[in-house]
Amino acid sequence: MSTIEPLPDKSSEASPGVPEVPADVLAELRSTWTPRPAPDGPGRAARHRLAEAARRLVEAVKLADAEGDADALQSVADDVSDLAARIAALPSLRDREPNLADLQLHERSPLVGAANPLAPPMELEADGPVIRAHAVFNAAYEGPLGRVHGGYVAAAFDEVMGVAQSGSGRLGMTAYLTVRMKRSTPLHERVDYEAEVTRVEGRKAWVTARSYAGGVLVADAEGLFVRPRALVLQDEARAAGEA
Ligand SMILES: CCCCCCCC/C=C\CCCCCCCC(=O)SCCNC(=O)CCNC(=O)[C@H](O)C(C)(C)COP(=O)(O)OP(=O)(O)OC[C@H]1O[C@@H](n2cnc3c(N)ncnc32)[C@H](O)[C@@H]1OP(=O)(O)O
Secondary structure, three states: OOOOOOOOOOOOOOOOOOOOOOHHHHHHHHOOOOOOOOOOOHHHHHHHHHHHHHHHHHHHHHHOOOOOOHHHHHHHHHHHHHHHHHHHOOOOHHHOOOOHHHHOHHHHOOOOOOOOOOOOOOEEEEEOOEEEEEEEOOHHHEOOOOEEOHHHHHHHHHHHHHHHHHHHOOOOEEEEEEEEEOOOOEOOOEEEEEEEEEEEEOOEEEEEEEEEEOOEEEEEEEEEEEOOHHHHHHHHHHHHHHO
């Protein structure tokens, strides 16, 4: 757990241009990702454990010293290669229809997914229309020495802001994302995020976000999320059916 103070709560400061979203609509939009569900069985718990072990593996590989014992490196390369083949031979999600638990952001996402070894994983939390998140990036995410790669800085914002757009009452896709990296984002320490919708116009929602390390602002971002035309047509057909 972090020892830093919680970020200021801005959820009561209604932004102009953001419609009030009924609680049941927000809950429905967020049902695929919050709260982080407990594993729905021993297989899923084992899969999460596997992903966590794979995260440690990736970081250890990243840090393995080329000036160390070359034979030992060759030997573990063989072992890891065998292990990859063993895992690939297990029953695969490619072989069946994914269920709801498989599809959850918390399961599969490359940023928050417990089953995805690429995910740090980030933790997400809804606070009214504001989404808060935190993550610790290990050595595998290094760009500048000791600091998080800018692409991952942006990816983390996309995830948090992609979830925060639920504050607009519906979900779209990232049309643009602008990140201002004011300071470099540190590795190995908790980074906090907050994001919220600032404006909604038709199927467009603008979202802003900030990240902090040790309580100090390191980056902020603005993005536009657009509900694809095809989905808007589906929404309208559904609404007409319900009327
Ligand atoms: C859809 C729901 C999916 C959500 C599922 C979530 C489930 C879990 C819940 C939550 C988790 C979220 C966590 C994940 C977060 C990650 C999100 C991502 O990374 S998404 C992947 C990266 N983004 C893409 O791949 C987009 C690629 N682009 C497109 O598909 C289209 O360009 C799209 C949908 C953005 C717009 O296409 P059009 O054909 O529907 O609409 P047009 O007519 O082109 O634009 C509509 C309006 O938007 C403006 N617009 C579009 N793109 C713009 C841009 N780049 N900059 C400025 N304006 C733009 C246009 O000028 C137009 O404005 P005017 O109506 O004329 O005023």
